Amino acid sequence: MKFTDEAKIQVEAGNGGNGCVSFRREKYIPFGGPNGGDGGDGGSVYLVANPNINTLIDFRYKRIFRAQTGQNGMGSDCTGKGGEDLRIEVPVGTLVTALLDDVNEEIMGDLTAPEQTLLVARGGFHGLGNARFKSSTNRAPRQTTPGTPGEVRVLRLELKLLADVGLLGMPNAGKSTFIRAVSAARPKVADYPFTTLHPNLGVVSIEAHRSFVIADIPGLIEGAAEGAGLGIQFLKHLARTSLLLHLVDIAPSGDHTDPVEDVRKIEIELEKYSRDLAARERWLVLNKIDLFDVDEREQRCRDIIKRLGWQGPVFFISAIQGEGCRELSYRIMEYLEAAAASQKIPEEREDPQ
Numbered sequence: 001m002k003f004t005d006e007a008k009i010q011v012e013a014g015n016g017g018n019g020c021v022s023f024r025r026e027k028y029i030p031f032g033g034p035n036g037g038d039g040g041d042g043g044s045v046y047l048v049a050n051p052n053i054n055t056l057i058d059f060r061y062k063r064i065f066r067a068q069t070g071q072n073g074m075g076s077d078c079t080g081k082g083g084e085d086l087r088i089e090v091p092v093g094t095l096v097t098a099l100l101d102d103v104n105e106e107i108m109g110d111l112t113a114p115e116q117t118l119l120v121a122r123g124g125f126h127g128l129g130n131a132r133f134k135s136s137t138n139r140a141p142r143q144t145t146p147g148t149p150g151e152v153r154v155l156r157l158e159l160k161l162l163a164d165v166g167l168l169g170m171p172n173a174g175k176s177t178f179i180r181a182v183s184a185a186r187p188k189v190a191d192y193p194f195t196t197l198h199p200n201l202g203v204v205s206i207e208a209h210r211s212f213v214i215a216d217i218p219g220l221i222e223g224a225a226e227g228a229g230l231g232i233q234f235l236k237h238l239a240r241t242s243l244l245l246h247l248v249d250i251a252p253s254g255d256h257t258d259p260v261e262d263v264r265k266i267e268i269e270l271e272k273y274s275r276d277l278a279a280r281e282r283w284l285v286l287n288k289i290d291l292f293d294v295d296e297r298e299q300r301c302r303d304i305i306k307r308l309g310w311q312g313p314v315f316f317i318s319a320i321q322g323e324g325c326r327e328l329s330y331r332i333m334e335y336l337e338a339a340a341a342s343q344k345i346p347e348e349r350e351d352p353q
Helices: 174-180 232-238 261-271 296-310 325-343
Strands: 006-012 045-050 065-066 086-091 094-099 103-110 119-123 152-159 165-168 200-207 210-216 245-251 282-287 314-316
Touching: 006 119, 045 094, 065 086, 086 152, 103 119, 103 210, 119 152, 165 174, 174 210, 174 245, 174 325, 210 325, 232 245, 245 261, 245 314, 245 325, 261 296, 282 296, 296 314, 314 325
Parallel strands: 006 065, 045 086, 165 210, 165 245, 245 282, 282 314
Antiparallel strands: 006 152, 045 119, 094 103, 094 152, 200 210
16 A cells, blocks of 8 residues: 555534524414524534554545534524534544645644544534523514634645654665564565665564564655655654664665765755754664675774764664664663653652651
8 A cells, every 4th residue: 555644635614503583473472582592503623643544545535524514593492403523533643734825834733642632623603593682672683693604724634653763774775674673564675776665664572561663764865855766755754753773784786885975875864854853863773794704794894883983872783684683672672761761750759747
């Protein structure tokens, strides 16, 4: 299935029902007075985060969503029925932006938790019936108010993956092979150069109650921040990750490819896209060490690290053989647990009496 991570829809809340003009008509009661009821409120439109949905593909076929209109008021002081609210299910991780016009837009909310609800269009208010306007000086009012129209909005839905760790690297760096090695995810891999066309999520289970989510992001090329190749279509998926793993093929194919230059190209794209993303914790993972003997692999790895001037953590793995993958997974789990513990706010202690 094609991964759809952005959609444009129109939501229309229901209009409020109009108030009613009516008078009581009964035998032997010549002056029954007004009894026109109010209209019903229009239904509102809500977006609800559903953890069982993982794409926005359904919005490709249906783009206009309307809530129910409120019923008009009736005689005998009968109030019109309110319109039913419309609840639209979207994936967890959906960013909702209201398009005000061709230039201006406004972020309405970010649905990051299951069952989280966001009001995107409020239903119209009900109109008042003529019974509301009776008084000692106006015993037969014919005045009513109409229901107000419901809000109409054009929304852009943007899905960002909710993952703890993002895999970063050039096409064919071995990201898909790595995620297959450490999780149950099965993205496509092959022995020829190609890039993943859509993100893959995998759950890495260390032991009972210790696991994290890793995202296999499509490979980047030079100029991605300006839209080259897959462009920023998938760069944005790295925005929610806590840790980036920069996978590097220490033996890239081709006569003019250099692992160090590949790393620097991606660093430039990250900096162009987001300085915050470029400053995020990033570990260097040198892959495909199985292609060389011990002495040659050590020499190649030392050369790459020295030329990069890399100061952060470095790991050596063979994703296809699983060498070093388990150890890396444990280090990631420890890092995420430490980061989560540092973000917890200590409980306030009561002062002793």
